Amino acid sequence: MSERARLPTIGPLLWYRDPRAAIAWLETAFGFETRLIVDDGAGGVIHSELTLGDGYIMVVGPPDGRSVSPAAFGGRSTQSVHVQLDDGLDARCERARSAGAAIEREPETQPYGDRVFTCRDLEDHPWSFGQTVQALSVEEMEAATGHKIEA
Amino acid sequence: MSASKSAITPVVFYRDPIAALHWLEAAFGFETEVLLTDAEGKLAHAEMTFRDCNIGIGGEWEGPQLGGARMRSPASLDGAGTQFMRLNLAEGLDAHCERARAAGAVITEEPQDQFYGARTYRARDPEGHVWTFSQDVRVVSGEEMAAVSGLTIETSLRKED
Numbered sequence: 001m002s003e004r005a006r007l008p009t010i011g012p013l014l015w016y017r018d019p020r021a022a023i024a025w026l027e028t029a030f031g032f033e034t035r036l037i038v039d040d041g042a043g044g045v046i047h048s049e050l051t052l053g054d055g056y057i058m059v060v061g062p063p064d065g066r067s068v069s070p071a072a073f074g075g076r077s078t079q080s081v082h083v084q085l086d087d088g089l090d091a092r093c094e095r096a097r098s099a100g101a102a103i104e105r106e107p108e109t110q111p112y113g114d115r116v117f118t119c120r121d122l123e124d125h126p127w128s129f130g131q132t133v134q135a136l137s138v139e140e141m142e143a144a145t146g147h148k149i150e151a
Numbered sequence: 152m153s154a155s156k157s158a159i160t161p162v163v164f165y166r167d168p169i170a171a172l173h174w175l176e177a178a179f180g181f182e183t184e185v186l187l188t189d190a191e192g193k194l195a196h197a198e199m200t201f202r203d204c205n206i207g208i209g210g211e212w213e214g215p216q217l218g219g220a221r222m223r224s225p226a227s228l229d230g231a232g233t234q235f236m237r238l239n240l241a242e243g244l245d246a247h248c249e250r251a252r253a254a255g256a257v258i259t260e261e262p263q264d265q266f267y268g269a270r271t272y273r274a275r276d277p278e279g280h281v282w283t284f285s286q287d288v289r290v291v292s293g294e295e296m297a298a299v300s301g302l303t304i305e306t307s308l309r310k311e312d
Contacts, residue, residue: 037305078231078234082159124220
């Protein structure tokens with residue numbers, strides 16, 4: 001397991017009612033690659049590692065204790081996942097849409113210089129995808145967004 | 152917004168996100184990289200960094216741009232969470248746990264060695280988000296893991312002896 005060290009420091013762990021279906025869907029819709037699945041032999045996934053670019057997530061389930069899928073929770077979520085792409089944002093959106101993602105915000109270039117779309121996956125986890133199309137200074141972002149920025 | 156370190160950034164929602172920024176700095180050693188506040192001083196967007204990664208911090212919100220999704224703190228959901236967080240430390244796991252405890256983290260699992268070769272501890276922050284910290288302490292083969300745990304392990308990783 002020495003390759004574990006190549007993963008970035010932080011990985012989000014997402015709870016799904018049907019983790020196997022989620023893993024297959026995330027590969028098709030978003031282009032994740034699954035490199036590890038730990039199966040409990042009873043239909044549950046207690047650990048997995050899915051990579052996209054140099055980032056990774058863990059898909060586990062079914063939920064127990066205080067964990068819950070948004071699909072069983074009225075769409076309420078305590079975290080979302082942001083994926084920053086180098087290119088191909090609009091094509092990624094169409095790929096996700098074709099796989100059944102609910103596109104909430106269509107691809108649009110934001111005042112802060114990133115092109116962004118957002119969607120929900122097959123169990124309603126919220127995702128955002130971004131791609132920088134114009135690198136702006138902090139001052140330019142403040143002027144464009146109307147927010148005070150400390151950076 | 153800022154140059155992304157890792158391609159994937161988790162975003163965590165709090166009832167009081169400004170307080171969360173300060174707590175995460177003190178307890179876990181994160182650094183606030185970007186903080187956007189509106190005219191009323193409320194947090195609009197924040198990014199923290201830890202090693203090679205970013206973490207987004209947001210307040211609770213919902214709106215037409217989220218469709219039916221509603222971003223909530225576990226503090227508003229009787230402690231429930233739809234995602235947890237895992238952080239892999241290069242060293243110093245036990246000291247990190249003590250720092251978090253001193254800052255008020257609830258340690259739900261004390262540092263202990265796991266069958267898969269990592270030492271881990273688990274903590275809940277003041278609003279109930281679950282954070283697992285891990286440090287690799289020894290290399291365990293897939294065969295050994297499966298034998299010890301009784302679990303089925305499917306992997307595309309090649310074992311390096």
